[in-house]
Amino acid sequence: MAIESYAEKNCSIAKPLAFLGERWTVLILRDLFLGRRRFDEFQASLGVATNVLSQRLTTLTEEGIVERRRYNEHPERFEYVLTEKGRDLQPVLLALLAWGDKYTAENGPPLEVVHGDHAFRAVQTCSVCGEPVDSHNVHTRPGPGANDEQRRANGRRAPEWLAH
Amino acid sequence: MAIESYAEKNCSIAKPLAFLGERWTVLILRDLFLGRRRFDEFQASLGVATNVLSQRLTTLTEEGIVERRRYNEHPERFEYVLTEKGRDLQPVLLALLAWGDKYTAENGPPLEVVHGDHAFRAVQTCSVCGEPVDSHNVHTRPGPGANDEQRRANGRRAPEWLAH
DNA sequence: TGGGGTCGCTTGCATTTCACAAGCCACGGT
DNA sequence: ACCGTGGCTTGTGAAATGCAAGCGACCCCA
Numbered sequence: 001m002a003i004e005s006y007a008e009k010n011c012s013i014a015k016p017l018a019f020l021g022e023r024w025t026v027l028i029l030r031d032l033f034l035g036r037r038r039f040d041e042f043q044a045s046l047g048v049a050t051n052v053l054s055q056r057l058t059t060l061t062e063e064g065i066v067e068r069r070r071y072n073e074h075p076e077r078f079e080y081v082l083t084e085k086g087r088d089l090q091p092v093l094l095a096l097l098a099w100g101d102k103y104t105a106e107n108g109p110p111l112e113v114v115h116g117d118h119a120f121r122a123v124q125t126c127s128v129c130g131e132p133v134d135s136h137n138v139h140t141r142p143g144p145g146a147n148d149e150q151r152r153a154n155g156r157r158a159p160e161w162l163a164h
Numbered sequence: 165m166a167i168e169s170y171a172e173k174n175c176s177i178a179k180p181l182a183f184l185g186e187r188w189t190v191l192i193l194r195d196l197f198l199g200r201r202r203f204d205e206f207q208a209s210l211g212v213a214t215n216v217l218s219q220r221l222t223t224l225t226e227e228g229i230v231e232r233r234r235y236n237e238h239p240e241r242f243e244y245v246l247t248e249k250g251r252d253l254q255p256v257l258l259a260l261l262a263w264g265d266k267y268t269a270e271n272g273p274p275l276e277v278v279h280g281d282h283a284f285r286a287v288q289t290c291s292v293c294g295e296p297v298d299s300h301n302v303h304t305r306p307g308p309g310a311n312d313e314q315r316r317a318n319g320r321r322a323p324e325w326l327a328h
Numbered sequence: 329t330g331g332g333g334t335c336g337c338t339t340g341c342a343t344t345t346c347a348c349a350a351g352c353c354a355c356g357g358t
Numbered sequence: 359a360c361c362g363t364g365g366c367t368t369g370t371g372a373a374a375t376g377c378a379a380g381c382g383a384c385c386c387c388a
Binding site: 167186187188212213214215216238239240 | 374
């Protein structure tokens with residue numbers, strides 16, 4: 001289970017990947033955002049093996065991304081719904097969707113995302129100045145949570161990819 | 165390699181996951197965005213097995229995400245740099261980073277992202293009206309690229325998770 | 329001239345994860 | 359009495375990944 005080692009790195013990209021990086025997890029989240037909530041709905045929609053699906057739903061529950069909710073007693077029946085923490089992953093899925101629409105959707109987007117009454121794409125803007133962010137006007141530096149190694153490494157290195 | 169079946173789905177989230185969903189790929193991209201470009205840099209930074217790293221770099225090259233560039237003859241030496249298509253994945257990484265900072269960084273963000281002279285978070289806004297997007301004011305519908313099944317499925321289903 | 333180190337890998341084998349198929353239990357319907 | 363449904367669990371084999379070793383063409387240093 002080497003993917004769990006992601007969680008030990010001091011990195012806000014690696015840590016979420018400890019569970020998001022497991023196969024099928026992101027597609028289960030997509031289904032959750034589309035309103036699906038039952039084991040068999042996920043299974044039918046994805047074609048994933050049931051033991052894997054069961055395992056993923058357990059992990060997502062443990063991570064607090066979904067809530068496992070009993071909607072019937074006798075027999076016990078459960079459904080899975082996104083928590084606030086889970087819904088906060090929406091930007092990740094929308095960013096992925098925007099990229100996929102741009103580069104993989106030859107016949108136009110299979111799915112439109114609607115805000116109020118208009119279909120839209122997700123655009124990333126700066127939380128401070130409100131300007132759109134693109135890959136050319138951004139760089140990085142160690143933050144308050146950086147360890148010594150990270151501080152040293154970043155000091156040594158210029159973001160050379162910017163210079164291109 | 166069942167993950168390749170992702171690519172066959174008519175879904176702009178699933179298709180990118182056909183390569184992004186492979187273990188280590190997203191972390192290699194993170195390193196690329198941080199300016200790393202050489203085999204040994206990735207290997208040292210990530211601790212990934214060299215055969216896997218080699219395989220991932222090949223895939224990323226084939227997908228047009230990175231360019232494999234010879235920077236030395238005799239002996240041949242290569243480096244890997246992001247293409248425009250690759251840099252367009254930045255919103256995905258920034259969204260992941262923002263979530264990771266919020267939920268997994270107890271001592272503050274290990275890495276700050278800087279826009280001009282100010283550290284910032286990525287905020288998603290609507291490409292049409294410019295308003296910030298959150299998980300409560302969004303729903304979906306079939307787009308021009310939807311197949312018949314997707315049209316039917318979406319008609320049958322309300323986005324129930326919104327009603328919560 | 330020789331000995332070590334670097335870079336970018338490849339190869340072989342063990343371990344972990346995943347897929348596929350089958351089955352199970354408590355119902356509910358007919 | 360029997361079939362179907364929902365939500366799984368349990369095998370077993372295939373595929374992905376990890377680990378360790380090695381390799382070829384240099385370069386550096388003496």
